Amino acid sequence: MSYNTILQFLHTLSTKLSKLSFKDLSFMSEIPELNIETIQAIIDEKIDDNTVNQLVWYYLGYRYDYATCKWDISRVAPEWKEEYPEPPNFIEFRPPTVKLTRSIPKENKQLLKEKLGFKGYKIGEFTPVQARRATMANWLLSYIMIKESRK
Numbered sequence: 001m002s003y004n005t006i007l008q009f010l011h012t013l014s015t016k017l018s019k020l021s022f023k024d025l026s027f028m029s030e031i032p033e034l035n036i037e038t039i040q041a042i043i044d045e046k047i048d049d050n051t052v053n054q055l056v057w058y059y060l061g062y063r064y065d066y067a068t069c070k071w072d073i074s075r076v077a078p079e080w081k082e083e084y085p086e087p088p089n090f091i092e093f094r095p096p097t098v099k100l101t102r103s104i105p106k107e108n109k110q111l112l113k114e115k116l117g118f119k120g121y122k123i124g125e126f127t128p129v130q131a132r133r134a135t136m137a138n139w140l141l142s143y144i145m146i147k148e149s150r151k
Contacts, residue, residue, distance in 0.1 A: 057087035108142035
């Protein structure tokens with residue numbers, strides 16, 4: 001490898017790394033197994049926000065390709081990849097969470113209540129983040145139920 005090739009590589013790497021923040025690197029962590037205990041841990045706020053986002057991204061089909069340093073959206077449904085070519089932050093932004101809510105089949109809208117006894121939050125006693133986490137937990141639980149019904 002020539003000196004100029006090495007310099008070019010280092011410059012390219014430096015440029016790509018400078019565009020990332022530490023928060024952007026969160027997709028590199030391990031996600032927990034998707035099961036009822038994980039769903040309950042999301043509701044109980046025992047799993048951090050970044051990991052909850054990663055769980056939803058994974059089951060929507062988003063995969064990070066380390067070789068290209070880009071998101072692979074080949075497994076993502078068209079209605080998601082058209083609007084969100086990169087996985088959205090469901091915790092921080094309301095619009096993707098609204099889309100997530102609308103994507104839950106009607107018969108699965110009350111799964112947290114039916115399966116986990118979740119009574120919801122009282123007005124004035126919850127934050128938007130808790131509401132979004134509950135939506136994400138319900139979507140993940142719906143995902144589990146749909147997959148189990150297909151077995």
